[in-house]
Amino acid sequence: RVILVFIVIAVVHLLDIWGVQDVVTAHRHSIVQQMHLLQRTIGSGVGGAGREVLIQSAIDAVIKGSKDGGYPICLLSVGGQVLYAHEKEGRRKAPNETREITFRLKDWSSSGSGGSSDMDEDAMHVGIVRFDIRKAAVEAYVCNLAIVLGVVLVLVGGTGVMSEFVFRDVGLPLQRMVALVRAFAVDPLKPLAHRESESSLLHPLRETVVLENSIVRLSRLLQLGFGEAGAAMVGRSLNETSDATQGALGEDFGKILNVGRVVHAFFGFCDICYFTDLTEILQADVVRVVNTVAKVVHRSVKDNYGAPNKNMGDTFLVVWMCKAGLGVRTVADASLRSFIRAVLEVSSNKEIRKMSGRSDVQTRMPGFKVQLGFGLHYGWAIECAIGSDLKIDASYLSPNVNLASRLQFATKQYGVEILISGQTHSLFSPSVQAMCRLVDRVTLKGTMQPMNIYTYDLPATTVDGISVIDDHIISSPETSHQLFFNALQPATSDRFRQQFNTAMEHYLGGQDGSHADWPKAAAILSILCSKSGPRDGPSQAIRSYIKRRARPDGNAPSNWKGYRALDSK
Numbered sequence: 001r002v003i004l005v006f007i008v009i010a011v012v013h014l015l016d017i018w019g020v021q022d023v024v025t026a027h028r029h030s031i032v033q034q035m036h037l038l039q040r041t042i043g044s045g046v047g048g049a050g051r052e053v054l055i056q057s058a059i060d061a062v063i064k065g066s067k068d069g070g071y072p073i074c075l076l077s078v079g080g081q082v083l084y085a086h087e088k089e090g091r092r093k094a095p096n097e098t099r100e101i102t103f104r105l106k107d108w109s110s111s112g113s114g115g116s117s118d119m120d121e122d123a124m125h126v127g128i129v130r131f132d133i134r135k136a137a138v139e140a141y142v143c144n145l146a147i148v149l150g151v152v153l154v155l156v157g158g159t160g161v162m163s164e165f166v167f168r169d170v171g172l173p174l175q176r177m178v179a180l181v182r183a184f185a186v187d188p189l190k191p192l193a194h195r196e197s198e199s200s201l202l203h204p205l206r207e208t209v210v211l212e213n214s215i216v217r218l219s220r221l222l223q224l225g226f227g228e229a230g231a232a233m234v235g236r237s238l239n240e241t242s243d244a245t246q247g248a249l250g251e252d253f254g255k256i257l258n259v260g261r262v263v264h265a266f267f268g269f270c271d272i273c274y275f276t277d278l279t280e281i282l283q284a285d286v287v288r289v290v291n292t293v294a295k296v297v298h299r300s301v302k303d304n305y306g307a308p309n310k311n312m313g314d315t316f317l318v319v320w321m322c323k324a325g326l327g328v329r330t331v332a333d334a335s336l337r338s339f340i341r342a343v344l345e346v347s348s349n350k351e352i353r354k355m356s357g358r359s360d361v362q363t364r365m366p367g368f369k370v371q372l373g374f375g376l377h378y379g380w381a382i383e384c385a386i387g388s389d390l391k392i393d394a395s396y397l398s399p400n401v402n403l404a405s406r407l408q409f410a411t412k413q414y415g416v417e418i419l420i421s422g423q424t425h426s427l428f429s430p431s432v433q434a435m436c437r438l439v440d441r442v443t444l445k446g447t448m449q450p451m452n453i454y455t456y457d458l459p460a461t462t463v464d465g466i467s468v469i470d471d472h473i474i475s476s477p478e479t480s481h482q483l484f485f486n487a488l489q490p491a492t493s494d495r496f497r498q499q500f501n502t503a504m505e506h507y508l509g510g511q512d513g514s515h516a517d518w519p520k521a522a523a524i525l526s527i528l529c530s531k532s533g534p535r536d537g538p539s540q541a542i543r544s545y546i547k548r549r550a551r552p553d554g555n556a557p558s559n560w561k562g563y564r565a566l567d568s569k
Helices: 002-042 048-068 134-186 198-202 205-226 233-236 253-257 275-302 327-349 352-358 359-364 397-415 430-435 471-475 483-485 494-508 518-528 538-550
Strands: 073-077 081-085 098-105 125-132 260-272 305-311 315-321 370-389 392-397 418-421 439-446 453-456 564-566
Touching: 098 564, 125 205, 134 205, 198 397, 198 483, 233 253, 260 327, 260 392, 275 305, 275 315, 275 327, 305 327, 305 392, 315 392, 315 439, 315 518, 327 352, 327 370, 327 418, 327 430, 327 483, 359 430, 370 397, 397 418, 397 439, 397 453, 397 538, 397 564, 430 483, 439 483, 439 494, 439 538, 471 483, 494 518, 494 538, 518 538
Parallel strands: 370 418, 439 564
Antiparallel strands: 073 081, 073 125, 098 125, 260 315, 260 370, 305 315, 370 392, 418 453, 439 453
């Protein structure tokens, strides 16, 4: 501000000097003309008193004309002879009070008709006029000051208005962008509170709107791409307090990648059955089926404390971790609830039913319906980023993740939608445990420890096209676990499950298989398989295995240890 004041003073002073000098110069021509008029008067040939009167009249005319022009003459001399001097001329000392111009009268020496003059002929050619510029200087100063102040006011006002527009159209969007990035760095999984509006398209600086919306979309893509497993890595990469070795994706990229943590979680694998055949028939349209299933599965998992992790064509990996305020039994029940809801919603989805009911699909696979298979297991895993500086995925490394995948694959062998490991089953609430039934004890590929596997018999939600269960209970996150499982009781009756459990006891024969009675188990399973109603996959699977492996007398083989190996995957 001080600098601006000095600039204003300097500009006013320069304008004042230039303005006065320009006006005085402009009067030079007029003064010279008037002095030539005085010369003609002197040379008119009039003598005596008349000549003096004419000269004085000419001088008065010069003085009056200058005064009327706003620049009164305070001194007029020609050839060293003072023709006019103001009474205060001698007291003028300040140079800024007067301006002086000089001129020549070419014919002054020839004036008159042989008359003589008291002045020296050569000196008479030089004339001096001194003006009093005090009044004009003040007027010019005031005028110039007004002009400069007006310009300053316009500049200041324009700057204020411009700064307001700049702050509104540039500053605020930049502040919001920085706030978004900082909030995203603190919690990469937190939903962004930014909303795009139609009015933003009319923004005068649409580039800032485009940039802001791009940051939001990129952040959401990071959330979708990395998910919960990549949240820590994204946070470290964006954290402004991190040093160069941790906060940038550059030469030290490996230091970000090579960081993992051990977590305990429920791992679930979901698979679309008969996907290869479906892809061959639908071709590009199969994407609609896959994405519709993914939307149903991901939303079901998200609403029940879980997080989608990886999409691998027709297979999806989902994860539940015990977070603050959630007990392990709550999360365990929620994981099973997610799978039950996903199966029921896929079976009733109009888009999926439309695609699976196409004539080309039904011609090749009569009666085909989109079915899902789920495997659920609990255990430890390493949460980390996997890949290189060319491509990374945030996921989990553990044999427990592989076990969930193998359980999902085994659903085809047992003819069920869901298979649950014994570790996971033991973490369910007692009421949910009672709804599940043991279908086998096996060792999966890559493991030596026998594992009990369970299933949940999904109920039918419609009978003859009429819904028998409220869709709100199935899909609403507000529905309590107790209400959900009370409404979705297993499709099999209590008596059926009791008979099946009896057959399983004869089949397994205790922990070591020494009490196995396969003839009794086969007899009970035959009865269960012959009953009217839907085909029971586990009964068929165990009965077929007994037929293949039993000795000629129907008993278990001598090396039976109470479990069998599933080596298919």
